[in-house]
Amino acid sequence: MTTIGSTGIPLPVLAEGRGPWPPAPPSEPLAVYIHIPFCRWRCSYCDFNIYAGMQRWFGRYIAALAREIQRFGGAAGRPQARTLYIGGGTPSLLPLPLLERLFEAFHQAFRAPTDIEISMEANPGGLSLTYLEGVRSLGVNRLSLGVQSAHPEELRWLRRDHTFDAAQEAVAMARAAGFTNVNIDLIYGLPGQPLARWQATLEAALALAPEHLSAYALTVEEGTTLHRWVREGRLPPPDPDAAAEMYEWTRERLAAAGYMHYELSNWARPGYACAHNQVYWRYEPYVGFGAGAWSFTGATRWMNIRHPKAYIARVEAGEPPVAEVEPLDRRTQMAEMVILGLRMVEGLLDERFRSRFGQGLMECYGPTIAELVTLGLAAWDGERLRLTPRGQLLGNEVFWRFL
Ligand code: SF4
Incomplete structure (x- = not known):
């Protein structure tokens, strides 16, 4: 590794792939992202870097992640973390012992004050109180639930693996487990979705009293099942005017409900804006670990190898798992x-x-x-x-x- 810019974040050396990785403490605390690229199956609209049916790889993946994180921490002189975000994919598919291993590596590699924001994404389906208590006891203090819709038919064709009842139960269990900062992700502008149906979804989400709400307009990405359905005429394409009307109503409704609109698609109760994501929007440095994760120093960004098997192989060989480095003019x-x-x-x-x-x-x-x-x-x-x-x-x- 060499270092770059004023941040002092260690940069991977790609040429030989073997370092050196000189210690160079970053000059400011880092936002840390960890990618868990696994899901039970792929939702119809999803084009993220995720893979289904890889349960038997979980152990090796976490071992590789732990190694990548510790190697970085060693090279950077155990820098301070300002936030930690465990995203995916579906991080809540990981059994607790593997999450424990991940946190062990994180704390070995980074100094983390006890009050930093630690977020984890979870799918409402398949959660239990014991699991959420375990997650909370590891230090996760912000739970982000992918709820998306309160309408059974929409959840079905979005190919979500949960019902809205499961989402309600998940929020109740999160509260019982001690989470005081819960985000709910929703999607609007679905093909053929009437305004009233989106309004019903948002009202149902508000009834769960989350501290944070993200509402994204559906986009039909090439290569997804949804794209194929639209191309084949099985579903109409999303209507941008309808989506705009939903967005305008959402802004008004959430303002009336006491949520602060702080980013185009994000609303929070005062004091609950997501600290980690604000690092991205403020164009500040972050480091990402895991398959397909991005890191950014301010002047350079790099991306890890996308496929988990290739990522594991590279880390197990003792090499930086970096796929591409992009210097930014x-x-x-x-x-x-x-x-x-x-x-x-x-x-x-x-x-x-x-x-x-x-x-x-x-x-x-x-x-x-x-x-x-x-x-x-x-x-x-x-x-x-x-x-x-x-x-x-x-x-x-x-x-x-x-x-
Ligand atoms: S749960 Fe999220 S990451 Fe996984 S397939 Fe569905 S949309 Fe994609």
């Missing part, structure tokens, strides 16, 4: 910081941009910003650039202009 960094910053409802402070690049937003993007303001998509008050409510509906219309 200054223009790209600027554009990415603006685009990600605009996802935050508060927008991007000129001062933050200037302190990173030595130039202000207007110097770099004056004509683009002026055009967006004229179109009513963005607002600029001399200190901060943010999307207008209309711009939030048409984010992509805004983002491409910075690329």
